[in-house]
Amino acid sequence: MENITFHITVKAIVIYRHKILILKRIRPSSDGLGYWELPGGGLEYGETPHEALIRELKEETNLDIKIIKPVYTFTAIRPTYQTVGIGFLTIPTNNHVIISEEHTDYQFVTIQDLKKYLDDKIYSDIILTLQEYEKMNMENNI
Numbered sequence: 001m002e003n004i005t006f007h008i009t010v011k012a013i014v015i016y017r018h019k020i021l022i023l024k025r026i027r028p029s030s031d032g033l034g035y036w037e038l039p040g041g042g043l044e045y046g047e048t049p050h051e052a053l054i055r056e057l058k059e060e061t062n063l064d065i066k067i068i069k070p071v072y073t074f075t076a077i078r079p080t081y082q083t084v085g086i087g088f089l090t091i092p093t094n095n096h097v098i099i100s101e102e103h104t105d106y107q108f109v110t111i112q113d114l115k116k117y118l119d120d121k122i123y124s125d126i127i128l129t130l131q132e133y134e135k136m137n138m139e140n141n142i
Contacts, residue, residue: 009085010053011040012065013126015133016092019108022117023060026104031076033119038087038126039063049086057090061106062098065090071129089129 014021022036029037041056043049050067057065068089076083099106107117111130115123 003080005081007081007083008043008049009041009083010043010049010056011038011085011087012053012057012090013038013071013087013129014057014061014063014065014090014092015130016095016108018134019110020114020130021061021063021092021097021106021108022114023099023103024105024107026102029119031078033122036117036119038118038122040085040087049088053088053090060100060102062094062096063092064094065092072125074125087126087129089133 012021021039023039024035025037028035039057039060040053041060043052044055047055049070053067054065057063068091070086071089072087074085074087076085097106109117111127111134114127114130118126
């Protein structure tokens with residue numbers, strides 16, 4: 001077990017006009033989670049999770065975001081490394097999406113349609129947060 005490493009990643013639940021941003025990967029996830037995912041990526045050395053999330057969203061989508069708060073954690077264990085992730089609730093401060101070469105498409109989908117796109121594991125990680133967000137009616141207060 002001496003060659004085991006940890007990878008820390010951040011993901012964003014980006015909500016715009018009551019819809020959630022999802023990105024379509026070039027190829028399906030190696031973890032069997034399908035093509036569609038939430039934007040985000042790994043921390044670089046010296047970055048905080050907030051800094052990494054802001055950078056990753058800019059690189060993958062061209063969006064600037066306001067981070068509301070961390071809302072879930074996740075882990076994936078593989079033979080030689082483990083990924084530990086933090087998911088954040090965010091809102092964009094601009095709405096002009098330009099996807100990077102890592103993805104082939106993007107969509108803003110309703111909470112009801114989200115289950116059609118995301119793997120059940122990802123969906124179950126975020127659905128309670130989305131339901132709470134809708135109850136808070138935050139977008140109408142910003």
